[in-house]
Every structure is written in C-alpha cells, then in structure tokens.
Amino acid sequence: xxxxxxxVNLRAMKKASIISIxxxxxxxxxVDTNASYLSEKLLSIGIAVVSSYTIADEIDSIVRSxxxxxxxxxxxxVTGGLGPTDDDLTRQAFAKYLGTELQLDNELLQKIxxxxxxxxxxxxxxxxxxxxxxxxxKALANNLGTAPGIMAEVKDKLLIALPGVPSEMKQMxxxxxxxxxxxxxxxxxxxxRKLKCFGTGESNIAELLGSLMQRGRNPxxxxxxxxxxxxxxxTATAKDKDKAQQMAEKDQxxxxxxxxxxxxxxGEQTLAEVVGQKLAQQKKTIAVAESCTGGYLAKxxxxxxxxxxxxxxxxxxxxxxxxxxxxxVPADLIEKHGSVSEPVANAMAQGxxxxxxxxxxxxxxxxxxxxxxxxxxxxxxxxxxxxxxNSCQTKRFIFPHDRDSIRLxxxxxxxxxxxxxxxxx
Amino acid sequence: xxxxxxxVNLRAMKKASIISIxxxxxxxxxVDTNASYLSEKLLSIGIAVVSSYTIADEIDSIVRSxxxxxxxxxxxxVTGGLGPTDDDLTRQAFAKYLGTELQLDNELLQKIxxxxxxxxxxxxxxxxxxxxxxxxxKALANNLGTAPGIMAEVKDKLLIALPGVPSEMKQMxxxxxxxxxxxxxxxxxxxxRKLKCFGTGESNIAELLGSLMQRGRNPxxxxxxxxxxxxxxxTATAKDKDKAQQMAEKDQxxxxxxxxxxxxxxGEQTLAEVVGQKLAQQKKTIAVAESCTGGYLAKxxxxxxxxxxxxxxxxxxxxxxxxxxxxxVPADLIEKHGSVSEPVANAMAQGxxxxxxxxxxxxxxxxxxxxxxxxxxxxxxxxxxxxxxNSCQTKRFIFPHDRDSIRLxxxxxxxxxxxxxxxxx
Numbered sequence: 001x002x003x004x005x006x007x008v009n010l011r012a013m014k015k016a017s018i019i020s021i022x023x024x025x026x027x028x029x030x031v032d033t034n035a036s037y038l039s040e041k042l043l044s045i046g047i048a049v050v051s052s053y054t055i056a057d058e059i060d061s062i063v064r065s066x067x068x069x070x071x072x073x074x075x076x077x078v079t080g081g082l083g084p085t086d087d088d089l090t091r092q093a094f095a096k097y098l099g100t101e102l103q104l105d106n107e108l109l110q111k112i113x114x115x116x117x118x119x120x121x122x123x124x125x126x127x128x129x130x131x132x133x134x135x136x137x138k139a140l141a142n143n144l145g146t147a148p149g150i151m152a153e154v155k156d157k158l159l160i161a162l163p164g165v166p167s168e169m170k171q172m173x174x175x176x177x178x179x180x181x182x183x184x185x186x187x188x189x190x191x192x193r194k195l196k197c198f199g200t201g202e203s204n205i206a207e208l209l210g211s212l213m214q215r216g217r218n219p220x221x222x223x224x225x226x227x228x229x230x231x232x233x234x235t236a237t238a239k240d241k242d243k244a245q246q247m248a249e250k251d252q253x254x255x256x257x258x259x260x261x262x263x264x265x266x267g268e269q270t271l272a273e274v275v276g277q278k279l280a281q282q283k284k285t286i287a288v289a290e291s292c293t294g295g296y297l298a299k300x301x302x303x304x305x306x307x308x309x310x311x312x313x314x315x316x317x318x319x320x321x322x323x324x325x326x327x328x329v330p331a332d333l334i335e336k337h338g339s340v341s342e343p344v345a346n347a348m349a350q351g352x353x354x355x356x357x358x359x360x361x362x363x364x365x366x367x368x369x370x371x372x373x374x375x376x377x378x379x380x381x382x383x384x385x386x387x388x389x390n391s392c393q394t395k396r397f398i399f400p401h402d403r404d405s406i407r408l409x410x411x412x413x414x415x416x417x418x419x420x421x422x423x424x425x
Numbered sequence: 426x427x428x429x430x431x432x433v434n435l436r437a438m439k440k441a442s443i444i445s446i447x448x449x450x451x452x453x454x455x456v457d458t459n460a461s462y463l464s465e466k467l468l469s470i471g472i473a474v475v476s477s478y479t480i481a482d483e484i485d486s487i488v489r490s491x492x493x494x495x496x497x498x499x500x501x502x503v504t505g506g507l508g509p510t511d512d513d514l515t516r517q518a519f520a521k522y523l524g525t526e527l528q529l530d531n532e533l534l535q536k537i538x539x540x541x542x543x544x545x546x547x548x549x550x551x552x553x554x555x556x557x558x559x560x561x562x563k564a565l566a567n568n569l570g571t572a573p574g575i576m577a578e579v580k581d582k583l584l585i586a587l588p589g590v591p592s593e594m595k596q597m598x599x600x601x602x603x604x605x606x607x608x609x610x611x612x613x614x615x616x617x618r619k620l621k622c623f624g625t626g627e628s629n630i631a632e633l634l635g636s637l638m639q640r641g642r643n644p645x646x647x648x649x650x651x652x653x654x655x656x657x658x659x660t661a662t663a664k665d666k667d668k669a670q671q672m673a674e675k676d677q678x679x680x681x682x683x684x685x686x687x688x689x690x691x692g693e694q695t696l697a698e699v700v701g702q703k704l705a706q707q708k709k710t711i712a713v714a715e716s717c718t719g720g721y722l723a724k725x726x727x728x729x730x731x732x733x734x735x736x737x738x739x740x741x742x743x744x745x746x747x748x749x750x751x752x753x754v755p756a757d758l759i760e761k762h763g764s765v766s767e768p769v770a771n772a773m774a775q776g777x778x779x780x781x782x783x784x785x786x787x788x789x790x791x792x793x794x795x796x797x798x799x800x801x802x803x804x805x806x807x808x809x810x811x812x813x814x815n816s817c818q819t820k821r822f823i824f825p826h827d828r829d830s831i832r833l834x835x836x837x838x839x840x841x842x843x844x845x846x847x848x849x850x
Contacts, residue, residue, distance in 0.1 A: 026474045028464030029647055029658065031456065035479070039453030049451045051486070054460070054477040061476070068493070203509045203549040215512060223510070224449045233454065288741075294727025295720030298741045302719025305795055305828060307743070313751065314741030316713075316723045322738045322781070326751075356747070370730055398544055401569045401592055403730060 013188050013237065016042050017069035018052040021062060021080035021090055022164055025054050034079045034162075034169055041173065045181060046188035046237070047075060057081055062093035066159070074157050075184065080164030082147040084126045090161050094150055095134040098159075102132040108139055112146045140176040144168045149176065158184060190237050191244035193252050196265040197230040198416045205230055208258055212251070219251045227408050229271075264419055271415040272300040278422040279310035279360075286418070287313040287356035289327055289348040291339065292366040292382065294318060297411040313356035317348065327351030340365050342383050345394050349387035360421070361387045362414045368403045382410045386417050393417065439610050441467050442494035443477040446487060446506035446515050447589055450479050459504045459587075459594055466598065468660075469617045471610045472500060482506055487518035491584070499582055500609065505589030507572040509551045515586050519575055520559040523584075527557040533564055537571045565601040569593045574601065583609060615662050616669035618677050621690040622655040623841050630655055633683050637676070644676045652833050654696075689844055696840040697725040703847040704735035704785075711843070712738040712781035714752055714773040716764065717791040717807065719743060722836040738781035742773065752776030765790050767808050770819050774812035785846075786812045787839045793828045807835045811842050818842070 018038055024030040032054060039049040051072045055065045062081070069076040081090030095102050109131035116123040130146050133139050140149030140160075145168045150161040160177055162169045197205065202225045206213055209232075213221050219236035232255060236247035256263050265274045279286060288297050288311075298314035301307055315326050320339055323329040329347040337343050345365050353361030366382030373379045378398065385394040395417065399409040443463055449455040457479060464474040476497045480490045487506070494501040506515030520527050534556035541548040555571050558564050565574030565585075570593045575586040585602055587594045622630065627650045631638055634657075638646050644661035657680060661672035681688050690699045704711060713722050713736075723739035726732055740751050745764055748754040754772040762768045770790050778786030791807030798804045803823065810819040820842065824834040 024647075025461070026464055026477065027468055028461040028466075028474075029649065031458055031461045033456055036450070036453040036456045039451055041453075043452055049453075050481060051490075052451065052479040056475060065476075201549070203551045206510050206551065207549065213511075222448065222452075222454075224454060231454075233452075290720075293724075294732065294736075295715075295723030295739055295741070296727075298720030299718075299724045302721075302741070302743065303829065303832075307719070311719075312744040313747045314720055314739075314743065316720070316727070316739030316741075318727065318733055318739065319737040325780075326738065355750075368730075400544070402596075404728065405592055407728075 013190075014047045014075060014185050015050045015073035016047045016075040016077060017073040018049055019062070019065050019069055019076065019078045020052070020054045020164075021057060021078060022054075023056050023087075025080075026056055034164065034166055037166070037170065038077055038079075038173065041178070042075075042077075042181070043190060043192070043235075045178070046185045046190045047181065049073075057087040057089055059089050059093050059096060062089060063097045066093065066097040070157055070159075075181070076157065076159045078159070078161040079169055082130070082149070082161060082163050084124065084130055084146070086126075088129075091129075091133060091150060094137065094152065094159070094161060098134050098137070098152055098154065100135040100137075103135045105131055105133055105139055108133070108148055111141075111148075115146050140172055142168055142172055143175070144171050151177075151180070188237055189239065189241040189244045190235060191241065191248045193234040193236075193248045194267050195232040195234070195252065195255055195259075195263050196267075196269055197232065197259060197262045198228060198264050198271060198412065199262050200230070201225070202230060205232070205259070205262075208262075209255070212255070212258075219247050221251065221255070227405055228412050261420060261423065264416065270300070270303070271412055271419065273304050275415050275419050275422065276301065276304045276307060276310060278419065280306070282422065284359040284422070285310050285312055285356075286360045286362070287311075287315075287352045287358040288414075289315045289317060289352035289361065289363040291317060291323070291348070291364060292368040293364045293407050293411050293414075296407050297362065297364060297414055300411055300415065312358060313352070315352060323348060327355065338377070340367055340377055340381060340383065342385075342394050342396065345383035345385040346387075346392055349385035349394075350392060353387045359388060360418060362418060363387070364410050364414055366397075366406070366410055368406050368410075370403060380406050382406070382413075384410065384414045384417060386414070386421055388421065393421070438471055438473045438615075439500060440475045440498035441472045441500040441502060442498040443474055444487070444490050444494055444501065444503045445477070445479045445589075446482060446503060447479075448481050448512075450505075451481055459589065459591055462591070462595065463502055463504070463598065465617070466603070467500075467502075467606070468615055470603070470606055471615050472606065474498075482512045482514055484514050484518045484521060487514060488522045491518065491522045495582055495584075500606070501582065501584045503584070503586040504594055507555070507574070507586060507588050509549065509555055509571070511551075513554075516554075516558060516575060519562065519577065519584070519586060523559050523562065523577055523579065525560040525562075528560045529557055530564055531556075533558070533573055536566075536573075540571050565597055567593055567597055568600070569596050576602070576605070614664065614666040614669045615660060616666065616673040618659040618661075618673045619692050620657040620659070620677065620680055620684075620688050621692075621694055622657065622684060622687045623653060623689050623696060623837065624687050625655070626650070627655060630657070630684070630687075634680070637679070637683075644672050646676065646680075652830060653837055686845065686848065689841065695725070695728070696837055696844060698729050700840050700844050700847065701726065701729045701732060701735060703844065705731070707847065709784040709847070710735050710737055710781075711785045711787070712736075712740075712777045712783040714740045714742060714777035714786065714788040716742055716748070716773070716789060717793040718789045718832050718836050718839075721832050722787065722789060722839055725836055725840065737783060738777070740777060748773060752780065763802070765792055765802055765806060765808065767810075767819050767821065770808035770810040771812075771817055774810035774817060774819075778812045784813060785843060787843060788812070789835050789839055791822075791831070791835055793831050793835075795828060805831050807831070807838075809835065809839045809842060811839070811846055813846065818846070 137152035236244040238244035317323040348363035369379030562577040661669040663669035742748040753776040773788035794804030
C-alpha cells in the first residue's frame with residue numbers, strides 16, 4: 001500500500017477517522033467546518049486523519065459508519081446528533097454500536113437543570129435525554145451548552161462524540177479531549193511549515209522539486225494551488241519536537257534554494273502582506289489605477305492593517321472618460337490603441353504616480369469578461385504596468401477561468417510584479 | 426427506519442453519494458465546499474445525498490470508497506484527484522474499480538495541448554496523463570482547465586469524476602453533468618427557492634416568520650446568516666414539479682409580505698447585483714469614494730458583469746491629502762472634525778458626485794482597526810454617505826467583529842442604503 005501525499009509517515013502515527021452527523025450537511029445547507037478543524041488539531045499532536053464520513057441523522061447509518069471508521073483508525077471522532085430533538089440520534093447509535101443501553105446520569109441531569117435555572121429558564125422535557133449516556137461510557141462536560149460529549153474505549157479503540165455546534169465542539173475538544181489524546185498519540189511529534197509561491201504552475205513546481213515531493217518521504221512535502229498561489233506544506237515527523245523542527249527547517253531552506261524568487265513568503269502570508277512589509281521597510285509609497293479589477297487590487301492592499309503607511313491614493317477609472325480626466329490618459333491614445341493596451345496601461349500608471357506623488361504606481365487594464373472580447377482581444381487579456389522613478393514596466397497576460405478568477409489573478413500578479421521590483425531595489 | 430430531518434422523502438427519491446478526494450482536505454488545510462454545492466444542486470433536481478466520504482489520495486482507499494458509495498446510492502460523484510501530479514489518482518482508481526485500463530484519448534490530448542499553446546506555454550510532460558481515461562468511460566469537457574471529468578455507467582449505477590478546483594467543478598457539473606442527471610432523477614419533485622435579506626438579525630427574522638419556520642413543515646423554511654446577509658431557503662417537496670413550484674411560490678409571497686423591504690433579492694443575488702440592475706433599469710450612474718473600505722465597495726460593484734453601464738469612477742482616498750486633492754474635501758474640515766466624521770463623509774460623497782458627474786455617489790469613511798481608535802471613535806465606527814441631486818443622506822454605524830468583517834459590513838450597508846434610495850425613486 002502506498003502512502004497518501006498528505007502529511008505523515010502513517011505507519012509511525014496513530015490514525016483517526018471523523019464522522020460528521022447531520023442532514024443539514026448532506027443537504028448542503030451547512031458547510032462542515034468541524035472536520036477540518038479537528039484534522040488540523042489532531043495532526044499537530046501526531047494523529048493523522050485517514051478518512052472522514054458525513055452521515056444522515058439515522059441510527060443504522062450512524063452505526064454502520066462507526067464500524068467503517070473503526071476499521072480505518074484507532075480513534076473515531078463523531079460530531080453532531082447530540083441535541084435534544086428527536087432527530088438527534090448519536091447517543092442511541094453509540095449505545096447500539098457498543099451493544100449497551102442508555103443510562104440516566106444524575107450528575108449530568110443536575111448540570112443540565114442548573115444550566116436552565118441559572119438562566120431563569122424552564123428546562124424543556126425533551127432536554128432530559130441529554131442526561132443519558134451509554135452504559136460504561138464517560139460523559140464529557142459542555143460548558144457552553146446542554147449537550148454533553150461521550151467518550152468510550154473499546155479494546156484498543158477510542159470513540160468520542162462531540163456536539164455539532166462549532167463553538168461547543170471546539171471548547172469541549174480543547175478542554176476535555178485533547179489532554180486524553182496526548183497520551184493516546186504515543187509521543188510522535190509533528191512540525192508543519194508552509195512556503196507560499198507565486199509565478200508558476202503546480203506541475204512546474206513538482207518538476208523543480210523532483211524527489212523532494214516523493215510520497216512517503218519524511219518530511220513530507222505537499223503542494224496545493226489556489227488562484228495562482230501555490231502552498232508547499234512541509235510536514236516533519238519525529239520522536240521529539242526539536243528533531244522534527246530541525247528536519248522541517250532544513251527542508252524549508254532547500255526549497256527556498258530550489259525555488260528562489262518563486263517563494264514570496266511563509267506560513268499564512270499573503271502577497272499584499274509581503275509587499276506591504278517591503279514598502280514599509282523601504283519607506284516607499286504606492287498608488288493604484290484600476291480598470292478591469294475595479295478596486296480589487298486596492299482592496300487586497302488595504303486588507304492589511306497599517307496599509308496607510310504606504311498606500312495613499314487609488315483610482316478606479318472604469319470609464320474611458322475617467323482615465324482621461326483623472327489620470328490624464330490622452331483620449332486619442334485610447335482612441336488609437338483601445339483602453340486595453342500597453343500604451344494605455346503605461347499612461348495610467350504614469351498618470352497615477354504623477355498625480356499621487358508616490359514612489360510607485362500600479363495600473364491594470366484588461367477584459368474580465370464574460371462580454372467585451374474581440375478577435376484580437378480575448379477575455380482574460382490583461383496589461384499590468386508598474387511605474388517607478390527609474391522605469392515603467394508593462395506586461396501582457398492572458399488569464400484563464402471566469403471573471404472573478406481573472407480579476408483576482410490580475411490583482412495578485414500586479415502585487416507580485418511589485419514584489420520582484422522591490423526585491424531588486 | 427426514520428426519515429432524516431432534512432427535506433425529503435428519501436424512499437421516493439434517487440440517492441447519491443459524494444466522495445471528496447484529497448489529503449489537503451483530510452489534513453484540514455482545505456475546507457471542502459464542493460460537497461455542499463453538489464448536495465444543493467442534486468437536491469434541487471430531486472436527488473438526495475445520503476452519504477459523503479473524504480478519502481486520501483491513495484488508490485486502494487479510493488476504490489474502497491467507490492464500492493461503499495455504490496452500495497449507498499445509484500449515483501456516485503467524485504471530486505478531486507484529476508490533476509497532473511503523481512498524487513492525483515482518481516482516474517487510476519476509476520479504472521481499477523471498473524476493472525479496465527486507462528486509454529489515451531487523442532482528442533483530449535489535442536484540447537490540452539491547445540490550452541497551453543493558446544497561452545504561449547510549453548505543456549509540461551506530466552500533464553499528458555490528463556488525456557487518459559478508463560476504457561469505456563466518457564470524458565467530460567473542462568473549459569476552464571486541463572483536467573477532463575469522467576463519466577461511467579455500470580449496471581444501474583452512474584459514476585462521475587469531477588475536478589477538485591471549485592470553479593472547474595461547478596462549470597463542468599452545470600454544463601455536462603446536470604443535463605444527464607435530469608433524466609436520471611425522476612420520482613419526487615423538489616423545488617428550492619431562496620430569498621435574500623439585509624438589515625436585521627436572524628432571531629428577528631425567526632420572530633417575524635414564527636410558525637412558518639417549524640421543522641417538518643412542507644415547504645421547509647431554513648435560515649442562514651453570513652456577514653449580515655440572511656438567506657431564507659424554501660424547500661417544497663411534492664409528487665410533481667408544478668405542485669412543488671406552486672407551494673414554494675406561495676411561501677415566497679407570504680415571506681415577502683412579512684419581511685417587506687428587508688428582502689433585497691432572490692436566488693443567489695448579491696446586493697451589488699440588485700443595486701446594479703436598478704441603476705441600469707433607471708439609467709442612473711454611480712461613483713464611489715472610499716477610505717476605510719479601501720476599494721471593497723468598488724470591487725463588489727464591479728464583480729457584476731456589465732457594471733460599466735452604471736459605474737464610472739471610483740476614488741480610494743486613503744490619505745487625508747487624497748481626500749482634499751481628489752475630492753475637494755476642505756483640509757480645515759478634516760482638521761476640525763477628523764477624517765472619520767459626518768461632515769467629511771458628506772464632503773467626500775458630494776465631491777465625488779460633482780467630479781464624476783454621476784447621478785449618485787457613495788462615500789465611506791471609518792475605523793476598520795485594529796489600530797486607529799480613540800476614546801470617542803472606537804474601532805468599527807463608520808460614516809456612510811449617499812449623495813444624489815435631491816439629497817445627501819449620511820448615517821453613522823458601529824460594526825462589530827474584526828477588520829475584514831467591518832469593511833465588508835460597511836460596503837454591504839452602503840449598497841443597501843443605495844438600494845433603499847433607488848427603491849423609493
């Protein structure tokens with residue numbers, strides 16, 4: 001059997017399987033964020049999630065998923081179905097799977113009653129069911145709600161049921177479950193480092209990294225791409241944290257060496273954040289002039305707290321008149337070359353920098369679509385110009401996909417052009 | 426066996442099972458939004474998702490999940506694992522499950538080559554694998570990327586593989602898969618209608634709707650909230666489509682009556698879309714002047730194709746100088762009241778409308794945080810001004826939560842103010 005690309009030397013790690021209960025998830029009304037939260041938490045203590053199931057509020061299905069998950073992993077985490085209503089069936093399913101009965105836990109019943117009385121509320125009769133847990137199982141305290149969790153150990157397997165409400169689930173997991181799992185995990189330390197790249201595709205990265213991305217390697221290097229941003233995740237597994245840290249940092253260095261300027265940052269850094277830091281460090285200022293991106297570039301720049309240190313002016317010159325009146329782009333230039341052209345991109349950038357009196361100005365003009373394309377100028381055609389006191393650099397791109405993604409790629413690519421320029425400065 | 430609470434009479438409906446492939450999901454790096462998208466779409470054509478699996482990029486696990494899903498449902502939808510890298514194994518797993526071999530499809534290969542040549546790019550060798558599909562299966566065109574989908578029919582079951590990239594998956598599903606599934610569905614008709622509201626909270630909506638939101642009611646009315654946008658989903662189930670349609674539309678009317686101007690649109694409409702339609706219908710134009718939102722408002726307006734019909738100018742006057750030089754806000758006004766104040770918001774809106782020569786102008790100035798707050802001016806304080814030939818209306822808000830959410834709430838609230846103004850016009 002081959003190793004998944006994900007993260008770890010599975011053989012050395014404990015395995016977990018996650019079950020999410022709820023028709024609201026299956027019917028698409030709710031996006032399940034609990035599973036990804038739990039996966040990250042488990043990974044950080046050296047437990048790898050190997051499968052996850054989403055199941056309807058229906059006893060037999062839940063019981064079946066419990067045995068499926070139990071065959072995948074030593075740890076089974078269930079979220080949802082612990083509420084007081086008739087369609088909350090997780091605790092019944094647990095009892096059925098464990099071959100036991102539900103028992104009233106008087107201590108739990110008191111806690112639940114106090115939850116209501118302390119809020120001057122009458123306890124609804126239905127809520128009483130939440131004081132029942134399978135015989136032999138352990139109740140987990142819920143300090144935010146009335147639904148207790150359930151923990152049961154069968155042979156070498158650990159079964160845990162948590163509430164579906166994210167806030168209650170997280171609180172219970174961190175307070176009552178995590179400590180239990182530390183000992184369960186068996187001392188494997190996992191350290192995760194992320195590198196962020198921009199300016200090439202996944203397959204090119206894969207070719208540049210070659211054997212480093214081999215499946216089963218430790219540290220394991222995993223590559224994901226989203227709208228041009230490529231995230232390389234380095235996951236090092238070792239007996240102790242220091243060792244894992246060393247391994248992860250060693251790989252981080254060699255990736256940086258191989259990828260050079262393609263790497264723009266680390267961790268969760270965005271291009272706008274990195275560019276902003278460079279501008280602030282170098283005490284430089286920037287203005288933007290946008291057409292097809294319609295404010296997207298300025299929005300990304302000002303997403304960053306403290307952007308006012310370097311960002312001063314932005315223009316969204318969506319109409320040709322605006323390009324002329326606000327940025328001084330000659331009308332006959334637009335007439336001659338069209339508003340989506342290299343000369344107009346130049347003139348927008350130069351006009352913006354002159355008017356704002358900044359060190360840099362970026363201009364973007366293009367066809368985001370779906371309409372507006374011609375024989376010579378397809379949807380996705382974008383000119384990006386970066387003007388500074390020593391040069392005005394303009395590039396032509398054809399970005400794939402739809403309007404949203406074309407606009408985002410254009411804005412990100414503009415930030416990346418400025419990043420490389422600042423790099424040289 | 427009991428019915429799930431969700432929405433439908435499962436016995437009468439076709440069943441589907443969804444498999445999401447990818448370690449980035451299992452390791453919690455990515456939240457899987459494809460499954461919920463597919464669930465909603467399937468439900469709308471009378472197919473109920475009864476289970477969903479998330480599986481590692483590992484052939485045997487994928488093959489096993491295919492037989493599990495196949496035992497749950499007549500329709501199995503797989504997303505992810507169709508990329509060009511070594512850890513994309515869905516097409517190999519399909520072949521193994523179907524007991525066939527992968528075959529080179531020369532037509533596909535050409536399409537993929539064209540994708541690269543049309544962008545003046547060299548096709549990486551690894552990409553070639555995407556031109557292979559299991560013998561006897563049908564390839565589904567991918568107009569946004571290089572990964573084709575796969576459709577295979579075995580006995581009474583339909584197996585479909587789609588790309589993991591949401592934009593490519595959605596486009597392929599809607600263009601190539603949905604039509605196929607219409608005939609496949611049959612049975613119970615489910616009609617889903619959505620109403621979009623802005624300007625109040627979930628609990629207030631719940632009180633206004635009262636018994637209409639009762640669980641188990643048909644049509645079922647479900648309420649979700651995201652950054653101030655409240656979505657009411659009406660799901661009507663009946664023997665035939667006409668009946669379900671009547672039921673859904675009857676409810677839609679009574680909701681509109683109860684909620685009045687709180688309802689801004691239907692379906693997937695955004696505030697920017699509705700405002701844009703009104704502007705286009707009334708042949709009015711708009712300019713914006715943004716400070717703390719830094720282009721977010723303009724970005725939302727220009728997210729909408731055809732925005733150039735009504736949106737002409739935008740200014741991001743982030744510095745005080747910019748407010749004065751670009752919009753003519755008197756420096757002493759800023760000096761006296763501060764840049765986050767009602768008079769400055771007025772002056773920005775009036776200056777923008779005058780300079781752009783538009784029918785309307787919106788100005789936003791505020792403190793998005795985390796820094797910049799004072800005793801009198803807390804983080805979240807925002808002034809929004811809407812200027813038109815007959816009035817200049819300015820409102821003061823204190824928005825909760827963090828920088829991102831404050832900026833989004835400010836931009837959406839500005840759009841809503843304009844919507845209500847256009848409503849009256």
